[in-house]
Amino acid sequence: MGAATETRLFIDGEPCSASDGGNYEIFNPARPSELVGRAAAGTPDDVERAMQAAHAAFPAWAAFSYSERADMLRKVAAAITQNMEEVEARAKVFTREHGKILFETRLEISRLGERFLQCANYGERLAQDELIKAAPNDTIITRQPRGVAALVVPWNWPLAILGAKLPQALMAGNTVVVKPSANSALAPALTLQRVAEMLPPGVVNIVTGSASQIGDAIIGHRHVRYVNFTGSVDVGRHVMKVAAENITPVTLELGGNDAGIVCHDADLSGDAFQRLYRAAFMSTGQICYALKRLYVHRSRFNEVAEGLRAALNAQVIGDGLLPETTMGPMNNTKQLKVVTDMIAEARAKGQDVHELGQISDQELFETGYFQRPTLVFNADPSLSVVKHEQFGPILPILPFETEDEAIAMANDDQFGLASSIWSEDTDRAVALARRIEAGYSFINAHGPSAMDNNGPFGGFKKSGIGRNFGYEGVLQFQGYHSIAGSPGSLL
Numbered sequence: 001m002g003a004a005t006e007t008r009l010f011i012d013g014e015p016c017s018a019s020d021g022g023n024y025e026i027f028n029p030a031r032p033s034e035l036v037g038r039a040a041a042g043t044p045d046d047v048e049r050a051m052q053a054a055h056a057a058f059p060a061w062a063a064f065s066y067s068e069r070a071d072m073l074r075k076v077a078a079a080i081t082q083n084m085e086e087v088e089a090r091a092k093v094f095t096r097e098h099g100k101i102l103f104e105t106r107l108e109i110s111r112l113g114e115r116f117l118q119c120a121n122y123g124e125r126l127a128q129d130e131l132i133k134a135a136p137n138d139t140i141i142t143r144q145p146r147g148v149a150a151l152v153v154p155w156n157w158p159l160a161i162l163g164a165k166l167p168q169a170l171m172a173g174n175t176v177v178v179k180p181s182a183n184s185a186l187a188p189a190l191t192l193q194r195v196a197e198m199l200p201p202g203v204v205n206i207v208t209g210s211a212s213q214i215g216d217a218i219i220g221h222r223h224v225r226y227v228n229f230t231g232s233v234d235v236g237r238h239v240m241k242v243a244a245e246n247i248t249p250v251t252l253e254l255g256g257n258d259a260g261i262v263c264h265d266a267d268l269s270g271d272a273f274q275r276l277y278r279a280a281f282m283s284t285g286q287i288c289y290a291l292k293r294l295y296v297h298r299s300r301f302n303e304v305a306e307g308l309r310a311a312l313n314a315q316v317i318g319d320g321l322l323p324e325t326t327m328g329p330m331n332n333t334k335q336l337k338v339v340t341d342m343i344a345e346a347r348a349k350g351q352d353v354h355e356l357g358q359i360s361d362q363e364l365f366e367t368g369y370f371q372r373p374t375l376v377f378n379a380d381p382s383l384s385v386v387k388h389e390q391f392g393p394i395l396p397i398l399p400f401e402t403e404d405e406a407i408a409m410a411n412d413d414q415f416g417l418a419s420s421i422w423s424e425d426t427d428r429a430v431a432l433a434r435r436i437e438a439g440y441s442f443i444n445a446h447g448p449s450a451m452d453n454n455g456p457f458g459g460f461k462k463s464g465i466g467r468n469f470g471y472e473g474v475l476q477f478q479g480y481h482s483i484a485g486s487p488g489s490l491l
Contacts (some may be wrong), residue, residue, distance in 0.1 A: 005037030005093050007189035009046055009208065012053035013201025015193060018209070019045040026186060029099040029329040029369040030319045036097045039185040042209035047177070047217040050205035054148040054175040055223040057202025062145045062173040070123035073116045073167055076198045080191060081113035092321065094187035098155070099329040099369065100283050101320040105187070108159035111448075112191065115163030115469075118453055119171040122471050126171070131491055138490035143478040145173030146249075147225030150218050152239070154231045155181035155331055156286040156391075158188045160448065164457065164468035165228045165251075166195070170203070172477035174226065177205045179218055183332055211235075216242050224248055226477055230288070233462050251466030251476050253458055255389045256288045256417030259410035260446055261432065262304055263403065263423040264297040267444070272422075273307040279420065279446035281312070281373050284330055285339075285393040289418035291446045292390055295406045298399040305377055305397065309356060312373045318360035319368075325360065329369040330392055336369045339392035342385040343374055352377040381409070389415065403432060411437045416460030420446035437461065 006023075008015040022041035028034040061069075081087060087109055094105040130141040149169040153161055158180055169176050180188040185208045196204035207214060219227055219242045229239045230253040243250050260279065266272075279291035296304045320328035330336045346353050355372040359365045371393055379386050379396035386396045400406040410419060420442040423429040433441035439459040442450050451457070456467035466476055483490070 004035050005186050005190070007037065007039045007186050007193075007208065009040045009042055009050070010189075010193045010196050010204070010206040011046065011050045012057075012205065013196070019043045019049075024182070024210070026097050026183075028096045029331050030364065031368060034096070036093065037186045039182070039189060039208045042207040042214050044214060044217040046207055046209075047214050047221065050177045050207050051148060051221045051223045053202035054177050054205050057200060058145075058147055058175045061175050061200060061203050064173070066123040066127045066171070069171055069173065070120035072199060073120040073171060076195050077113040077116035077120070079198050080116075080194050081110060090187050090190050093190065094159070094184075095320040095328070097186050098184045099320055099331050101325055101328050104283055105320075108157060109191070112159045112163040115453060116167040119167035119474060122171060122474055125471065126474065133487075133491045135487055137484040138487055140483040140490060142481050142483065143475065144481050146477060146479055147174060148221075148223045149174040149176045149226045149228060149477060150221070150224045151176050151178045152215070152218070152227070152229040152231065153178065153180045153188065155183035156283065156288070157448070158184050159191060161230050162188065162192070164230075164253075164473065166204075168468070168473045169226075169228070169477045170199075172474050174477050175203050175205075177207060177218060177224075179207055179209075179211075179214065182208070182210050219243055219248075220245055222246065227251070228466075228468070228476070229253070236464065251458070251468065252464040253288065253466075253468060254462060254464040255415055256290075256459065256463050257292050257387075257389045257413050257415040258289055258418045258420070258438070258446070259293045259295060259413070259436070260291045260420040260422065261400075261403075261406045261410060262294065262296040262300055263421065263425075263429070263432075264299050265424045266297075266300060266422040267424050268300070268303060268307060273311040275445050275450075276304075276308060277311040277315075278449050280395045281315070281327065281393050282447060282449065284327055284371075285373075286331060286335065286391055287447060289440065289447060291395065291420065293386060293410070294395055294397045295400050295409055296397060297406075298401055301397075301399045305375070308375060308395075308397070309354060312356035312375065313358070315357040315373060316360050317357050317370055317372055318364060322360065327357065327373060327393065330371055331369070333369060335391055336371060339371050339390055339394055342383070342390060342394060345384055346376050346379070349380060349383065351379060351383065387413075407432065407435050414461055415463045417463035418442065418446070418459075420444075439463065439467070
């Protein structure tokens with residue numbers, strides 16, 4: 001498959017090796033013996049250098065006007081998306097290190113560019129102060145960047161999720177230190193370096209490596225003024241504790257166990273089952289706001305069951321680089337075990353379990369981290385696959401009689417990230433969506449392919465705090481600053 005990809009750190013405008021020269025290997029989850037590349041294994045000393053660089057670069061970056069920063073973000077968007085040969089090379093590295101199909105890696109790269117453009121377009125709005133002319137004072141309410149932002153990115157959708165926080169932090173006037181996940185670091189590091197090269201030295205710094213070695217050094221650094229983390233609840237809880245030592249504010253986008261509700265009047269014609277398939281199984285189900293529990297009105301249950309069976313049986317499971325593949329492997333053995341344990345539990349309890357899809361290469365399937373897409377019909381609500389986030393290609397389907405019952409089941413969960421309502425009656429669908437405890441709700445769709453990035457995104461309950469995306473996502477990286485004077489003195 002060619003020479004192994006080598007990535008370095010990027011600090012203060014320059015690529016560099018880890019301070020001790022260390023690196024680590026990343027293998028292809030479809031072909032676990034195949035070395036994809038080596039990423040620099042950053043140390044606490046490297047974190048210190050990156051923080052110092054970001055801290056030193058902050059005053060000048062913050063002093064740029066919004067329009068100046070917007071112009072630079074537009075140039076970044078062009079740089080990372082318009083050279084198709086370079087884009088394709090990064091996409092192939094991404095597919096090999098992560099496992100997801102090539103179409104999805106290309107999509108992620110394009111989404112990152114789109115989100116830089118989107119944030120650039122907020123420039124004029126961001127530049128407007130709020131002016132209050134009323135006794136006893138004239139007041140100017142403005143905002144200012146916080147300083148150095150630590151951005152921690154997960155392995156599942158690293159480039160798309162970078163697009164939820166990196167351009168927002170930069171547009172707000174912050175400098176950043178980015179830590180990609182060790183499980184998927186090569187394509188993010190290559191892409192981030194391209195971004196960093198387009199900006200003044202120190203504005204974007206990249207430190208790859210093990211979270212156990214450098215995670216706390218980043219989150220707890222004295223120069224960090226904001227932390228934006230995407231990942232698991234357990235790690236998010238730890239991030240919050242470490243940040244609390246310095247009273248550093250955080251945005252945490254954590255787990256999800258997203259519910260979808262198919263009403264009695266849902267339109268299941270056309271591509272409806274393809275939308276349901278993508279909602280649950282895109283990226284082999286490894287998406288925080290994938291559809292993870294499907295509640296179906298009993299009158300439509302058999303129709304949904306058969307439609308999803310057909311959609312899943314049409315999928316081809318294999319190496320994500322091959323054009324016929326529609327579902328790749330899972331990223332790592334830990335997450336694969338979570339899913340296979342859930343399937344084993346459901347079978348042991350006599351559940352109606354269906355493992356579906358076509359295997360393109362049986363030998364490859366048996367050696368790689370593969371799992372066929374799986375449905376659990378009439379799932380017992382006490383099953384792990386219903387109660388816990390699967391983060392893999394398995395979907396429990398449960399019937400309901402009334403909409404009140406469906407809403408109660410959807411809300412009976414520790415998470416509240418996203419949800420969906422499937423109905424022809426848009427007004428009623430919106431009314432039902434308003435009753436779901438979730439930060440984002442879709443109508444007749446679900447997941448990344450349906451998301452409007454102009455809306456803020458984040459969760460309730462254990463799904464996290466704060467918001468990414470949209471204008472509000474930029475504001476998370478700023479603090480309000482009120483300036484008051486006597487009546488008539490300022491306005």
